[in-house]
Amino acid sequence: MTTTNSTHFVLSANINGERLEFLADERDSLLEALRERAGIRGPKEGCNNGNCGACSVLIEGVLVNSCLVMAAECQDANITTVEGLASPEGLSPLQQCFLEEAALQCGICTPGFLVASTALLEENPHPTEEEARFWLAGNLCRCTGYDKIIRAVLKAADQKDA
Amino acid sequence: MQALKYARASSVDEAVQMLRDGGPNAKVLAGGTDIIVLARERRRKVELFVDIKHIAEVMALEYDATKGLTVGSATPLYRVYNDANILKHFPALTQSAHVIGGTAIQGRASLGGNLANSGPAGDSITAMMALNGTALIAGPGGRREVKIDEFCTGPGQNVLQAGEFIVSLHFPHPAAHSGSAWERFIPRNEMDIAVANSGTYLVLDGDVVTEARIALGAVGPKVFMVPVDSLVGKPLTDETIAAAGQAAKATATPIDDMRGSIKQRLHLSDILTQRTIRAAAERARA
Numbered sequence: 179m180t181t182t183n184s185t186h187f188v189l190s191a192n193i194n195g196e197r198l199e200f201l202a203d204e205r206d207s208l209l210e211a212l213r214e215r216a217g218i219r220g221p222k223e224g225c226n227n228g229n230c231g232a233c234s235v236l237i238e239g240v241l242v243n244s245c246l247v248m249a250a251e252c253q254d255a256n257i258t259t260v261e262g263l264a265s266p267e268g269l270s271p272l273q274q275c276f277l278e279e280a281a282l283q284c285g286i287c288t289p290g291f292l293v294a295s296t297a298l299l300e301e302n303p304h305p306t307e308e309e310a311r312f313w314l315a316g317n318l319c320r321c322t323g324y325d326k327i328i329r330a331v332l333k334a335a336d337q338k339d340a
Numbered sequence: 341m342q343a344l345k346y347a348r349a350s351s352v353d354e355a356v357q358m359l360r361d362g363g364p365n366a367k368v369l370a371g372g373t374d375i376i377v378l379a380r381e382r383r384r385k386v387e388l389f390v391d392i393k394h395i396a397e398v399m400a401l402e403y404d405a406t407k408g409l410t411v412g413s414a415t416p417l418y419r420v421y422n423d424a425n426i427l428k429h430f431p432a433l434t435q436s437a438h439v440i441g442g443t444a445i446q447g448r449a450s451l452g453g454n455l456a457n458s459g460p461a462g463d464s465i466t467a468m469m470a471l472n473g474t475a476l477i478a479g480p481g482g483r484r485e486v487k488i489d490e491f492c493t494g495p496g497q498n499v500l501q502a503g504e505f506i507v508s509l510h511f512p513h514p515a516a517h518s519g520s521a522w523e524r525f526i527p528r529n530e531m532d533i534a535v536a537n538s539g540t541y542l543v544l545d546g547d548v549v550t551e552a553r554i555a556l557g558a559v560g561p562k563v564f565m566v567p568v569d570s571l572v573g574k575p576l577t578d579e580t581i582a583a584a585g586q587a588a589k590a591t592a593t594p595i596d597d598m599r600g601s602i603k604q605r606l607h608l609s610d611i612l613t614q615r616t617i618r619a620a621a622e623r624a625r626a
Binding site: 185204205206207210226227228231234237240241242243245246247248250251253294297298311312313314315316317 | 341342343344345346348369371372373376377380381389391393416418441442443444445447448529530531
């Protein structure tokens with residue numbers, strides 16, 4: 179088999195509800211394709227090996243690390259990044275709770291936490307603190323010490339009652 | 341990332357053909373949570389990824405009260421641990437699948453990937469061994485079945501031949517009055533690799549153990565089965581459970597590493613075996 183340095187293909191996917199088509203390379207991870215090809219820079223590259231969760235996105239509603247998915251796997255997929263959480267009317271309730279609880283400092287981990295927490299509340303609208311911490315164990319934050327993030331997530335869950 | 345191509349297989353035969361045509365640097369892409377990292381860090385030469393996730397058999401999850409359970413090799417872990425039939429009849433599998441990596445890893449990673457990696461600490465492998473699982477393998481020579489307790493041959497080594505891959509995993513339906521359990525020890529609550537793990541399946545007739553399967557991980561160069569002579573045919577008592585723990589400890593050949601010492605791992609071999617026996621027995625009686 180011959181390999182070349184560049185094997186471009188057209189990636190066509192629904193990203194945050196919008197049909198996008200753009201050139202990507204067969205060697206690109208989904209994270210690289212989103213950031214460098216499509217200009218969607220919400221997902222962050224932290225560790226690039228599945229430990230930190232900064233690149234968390236949803237594929238068909240399922241939480242994944244976009245650094246551990248090849249872009250070529252995502253042909254025709256439905257992908258949600260942090261950019262897809264807010265609506266034109268404003269922040270999502272979860273994002274608002276992150277603001278109110280000061281659940282971020284430097285912000286690098288925040289897109290991943292928001293996407294992962296959105297998936298949590300979708301799956302389990304009223305998690306216990308332990309369930310929230312277990313679900314978010316794959317998202318690392320080196321600033322907040324997690325307590326504020328967990329408070330924000332549980333607050334957003336509480337508001338779902340109202 | 342090294343230069344590589346991607347191909348999507350739509351059937352097992354097509355995947356076999358793609359792997360054959362691609363040669364030794366064609367690799368199966370299931371969940372990708374390990375192979376993508378290995379390829380990126382150039383610890384594996386990869387020229388072609390053969391994506392098997394669009395093959396129905398490879399993504400299956402089928403439970404039947406007589407035939408048992410079949411799980412596709414690339415079926416993601418979250419589907420395994422969210423499945424009510426698996427929780428009811430194969431709880432050891434649920435317990436192990438739920439603690440491999442974090443939630444985002446479980447969105448992609450699979451039992452087949454965990455088995456194919458054949459790590460000595462493979463969490464789901466000891467559960468699958470206790471549950472008497474069989475791996476269905478496809479390759480250039482056709483299909484064959486291998487018992488999961490005979491699959492791993494050393495650290496990162498297994499019975500897969502060139503061009504072969506795991507299609508699915510099959511588990512016989514557990515007997516009446518049986519139970520299974522799985523536990524691991526890690527120093528934190530989640531997101532870690534086992535210092536030791538243990539899976540147990542046993543069948544009770546009253547208080548007497550009529551069948552037992554106990555597997556241990558991370559306490560030897562590969563996962564292994566523990567001799568159960570001290571348990572089978574005997575009543576389940578503190579003494580026979582302790583004897584099974586001693587048998588586990590006597591079979592373990594752990595190493596010292598950053599995760600734990602030999603002494604700790606020998607102790608854990610004993611304790612985790614006893615705990616999974618007790619937990620499995622409780623389920624058998626329920």
